Amino acid sequence: MLKYRAEDYASLCALTYLDIPEYRKGMLFSTYVEQCFLKGCKENEFYQRLHEYVMKQNFYEFMDLEIVNYVNENNHSGLVFYQLEDKNDCYLIYRGSELYDAVNHENGWEDWLDNLEIWLGITNQQLRAMKYFNELNTQKRLHLIGHSKGGNIALFLGVACSDEKMSQIDEIVTFNAPGINDDMMMQYKKRIQDIHFKNKILCIENENDPISSMFSHVKEPVLVSSIYKGASVEEAYHSHQIWAYEKKDGYFVSAAKKSILPRLADLVSNHFVNLLDEENKKKFVHKFMEYCQNDCSLEEMYHVVLYNIGIHQNLLSEDEDFRSVEIQTLLSLFQKEMKEKVISIPESVKASFDEVKSKVEGWVNQVGKKQ
Template identity: 25%
Template structure:
């Protein structure tokens, strides 16, 4: 019998299976829902608690307006509409939501708490959004002991667990997966025993000191990490979490998008290993990090994002639209005034970004991939 492969939107449109918060596919669905812009529903927090089905009444709000939204944001709207219509998911209750964007401290944080079946809490942390503030916070992880979103995630988990006496599942995609693991690892001991599962969907790892800590290693027994074949973010830095590699319908960096992850017979489709190009990119970053001090990483990161600001690049869409072979040369001019000691590090970071955004729509065997790779290696 031929079995259809589908994505999570198609799955939600067809499934009637009871939700299990400790099942990886249901965890991915609820984790992905945090990307919907709940913050654009007027007075949303004041309306809580409410069922997902109740969001039907908010469809006139900006949150549901497709307009000029990117493909990713449109998918978030289609996805939440699917949840609203599904007889199982529409009864899940939203009991809390937070959203914070603070440029002064490079903080981009959002979290949601669901009450499932009346007796289980599910906390989802949002990953990096399209703002350069969010991406700057991600880069800060390369040299900081912790970043603001990690501390906020810990506080959010403790606050939520203190309000409800139920078992808890913690999850997130991308940076959201990282801060989910961080929160579960560092929260007060009184709440750790109530955490039944931690899901990290293609989120980065941690500094070596954190990854070697006893508390991190203790949380591994209830933690699962899912990454696509081309995983860049999920293989950065240090991680000992059990990894499951997932089949994607997309290529290169676009595999980071869970809407491309494939499902068959109610399970994410697993494959044997991460792709060679993915390993090459993550290994080159890891090697670079080992040769550069924390202070140099910090200065290089600050210079890089100051350069983006001077180029009026405020979102990832701005960066993607700006990049071309010609614009690479234009970008290099911006960094000519950077301290020579740091300039080489800025160029190294730029190279990795350029690899990602120039190749994200091309298959790895495509000759133009290697032509562009050769060009970038000659930069600097």
């Protein structure tokens, strides 16, 4: 049973993307909200949409909460979270990944480098969050809440914390959060399979969000309809954001299943990358880390994707047991995005991609024959 509505927690997650302009320990949440409403927003599409969303929300339920701690490591680890408290409860709300800020240099690629590390093990942000969590000296009930990478951190804390801390956790609520890697699923298998632990978790995902389809689910998510169709990469990006959940009379509208692009993300992340051995997985991840550190354009990122699929395509086998998904539709949609975003693709890379395309079409034909 949630202390507040999931829709209200989503509003809190949105607000945590806005820095506290004049933070002082013990300030009331109402003061923070007033600062945010008066300050306006940055000249950036993300923050403009975020600010529009925040301005429409009702934060009445939280106004008397005290901001006991505010951690902003944007220029260090990328970890940002807010600690709000009332008489009996402590709310830890974790911010998700932020856009690279090349103008004001308030945040760099730390978030995205850390995101890539999820494939390889426990990340720096997760460790930093655990450090603060272990140092938390309170007997109050704990509520861990987060959007995107913030939700991933909330899940990690619940999965990896001590039994003592676990007994204090009342609920873990995540929005469009990626799961955790397979090694962690095995390492903390006992905790993850504990029914009492699962009952504390609520994972909410947008039907068109690809990010939350990556890595392993700790608990099956509740799917919510999107205000965007999700028929393109741009719409999938917007569907990932906290403002993209469809509501009716103030409540989320449920959805039946994930759409095409999220299934593509699942295919690449949970099948293609997980087929690689440790050495090749590190090479694959480090290639994308190079992208983050060299300020490449979106078009060049597509080249990186194609190149890496090309050099690793020999590791794919026709005998691999892939989940039954609409592979041909996914491939066609991905190719459509390629044509829209990429002006020219090197012939060597295109040849590698064509080989992968041919192999995937072979899988589709085999699946069709078996059916």
